[in-house]
Amino acid sequence: MKPQVSDLRRKPSDMEVTEEERRQVEEQVERLLSGQGSEVTGCDVGLEQSKPATLRKNVTYIVCAVIFNDQEEVLMVQEAKQDCYKQWYLPAGRVEVGESLEEALRREVKEEAGFDCEPITLLLIQEQGPQWIRFIFLAKVTGGSIKTVAAADQESLQASWWDRHSVLPLRGRDILRLIDCGLRYRRDPWHPVTLPVDLSCRHVVQTLVLVFTNAEDQIWILLIKAPTPHLPTAAAVKTHAVTWAANMVVQEAMPSAYYDHDVNTLGVFSLQHNGRQHGKTDGVCFNTLVALLPDRVTRNEDGEKVEWTKTGRPPPVENPRYVWLEVQKQTLREKLLEKTKNTSILPLHSLY
Ligand SMILES: C[C@@](O)(CCOP(=O)(O)OP(=O)(O)O)CC(=O)O
Numbered sequence: 016m017k018p019q020v021s022d023l024r025r026k027p028s029d030m031e032v033t034e035e036e037r038r039q040v041e042e043q044v045e046r047l048l049s050g051q052g053s054e055v056t057g058c059d060v061g062l063e064q065s066k067p068a069t070l071r072k073n074v075t076y077i078v079c080a081v082i083f084n085d086q087e088e089v090l091m092v093q094e095a096k097q098d099c100y101k102q103w104y105l106p107a108g109r110v111e112v113g114e115s116l117e118e119a120l121r122r123e124v125k126e127e128a129g130f131d132c133e134p135i136t137l138l139l140i141q142e143q144g145p146q147w148i149r150f151i152f153l154a155k156v157t158g159g160s161i162k163t164v165a166a167a168d169q170e171s172l173q174a175s176w177w178d179r180h181s182v183l184p185l186r187g188r189d190i191l192r193l194i195d196c197g198l199r200y201r202r203d204p205w206h207p208v209t210l211p212v213d214l215s216c217r218h219v220v221q222t223l224v225l226v227f228t229n230a231e232d233q234i235w236i237l238l239i240k241a242p243t244p245h246l247p248t249a250a251a252v253k254t255h256a257v258t259w260a261a262n263m264v265v266q267e268a269m270p271s272a273y274y275d276h277d278v279n280t281l282g283v284f285s286l287q288h289n290g291r292q293h294g295k296t297d298g299v300c301f302n303t304l305v306a307l308l309p310d311r312v313t314r315n316e317d318g319e320k321v322e323w324t325k326t327g328r329p330p331p332v333e334n335p336r337y338v339w340l341e342v343q344k345q346t347l348r349e350k351l352l353e354k355t356k357n358t359s360i361l362p363l364h365s366l367y
């Protein structure tokens with residue numbers, strides 16, 4: 016968001032959020048809620064501890080496909096690799112230099128299972144810090160034919176539909192929850208279709224819609240004031256989970272409140288990746304919904320949950336860089352409350 020001339024005259028410390036700035040922020044949040052991306056123009060926190068992402072050097076991205084047929088059998092491939100020879104796994108592999116995530120998915124399914132496919136939605140993202148991120152897609156077959164042993168090669172020995180019950184030597188049992196996740200989504204899509212947005216990013220970052228809600232369903236969003244009020248973007252650091260970036264923001268904004276609040280990354284509104292220029296656009300931006308929750312629930316004598324913060328308001332920011340913005344736009348408030356309560360959003364799981 017380009018700062019207006021008028022903004023440059025205002026000192027950060029006494030800048031509240033003008034109506035025009037509120038409108039711009041609320042519009043940006045609505046764009047993110049609808050799965051659209053938002054150009055990453057800078058990084059507010061953690062950049063000094065983060066290196067630009069370079070595929071196969073300091074970041075490894077893996078794509079994995081969950082594909083069902085009409086009998087709800089799942090597509091499996093028999094590995095040709097020495098360390099898991101003849102064991103079965105979902106079609107999966109490492110993203111190659113210059114590839115988008117969807118191109119990598121199509122290539123891996125073609126190489127390992129023989130089929131052409133189209134991604135339907137991201138199902139789940141798993142991470143072990145910025146250096147290892149796995150993108151699990153629900154996908155559907157659009158052509159080609161299943162790979163038979165006659166076509167065995169170094170990519171895989173063959174592919175087959177698995178009824179998910181018969182005994183099968185698996186390369187890793189970690190895929191069972193991925194298959195289950197796919198089946199649940201197929202039967203009852205509990206988050207919007209979410210596919211990567213082609214917007215470039217140099218680092219692995221999180222742009223946060225960090226919210227505080229109270230029993231009256233008021234909702235506040237944490238903003239960085241300068242140059243104009245905007246959602247915080249924080250870089251992931253290699254020693255921590257990607258989601259730790261949200262903790263760094265809360266630690267910086269309200270250090271004393273940090274220790275009695277939970278910083279809970281509920282999920283991903285949208286994901287931005289380009290990948291075309293090696294070492295320049297290999298980063299990923301996760302636009303996330305993060306809830307700030309006091310880590311203690313107080314109950315009255317009837318056992319009912321009582322307002323957790325005496326004021327029902329968010330903990331005060333102590334760092335003048337930050338300001339809480341109370342969401343006033345009714346539709347946006349309802350959408351954010353619905354997502355915060357039902358977590359109807361793409362999950363981001365840290366395996367750290
Ligand atoms: C993390 C994995 O999902 C790896 C999947 O990637 P591959 O090892 O199959 O890589 P390619 O050779 O590119 O196909 C499973 C694991 O390492 O536990």
Ligand SMILES: [Mg+2]
Pocket residue numbers: 106107108109127
């Ligand atoms: Mg593989």
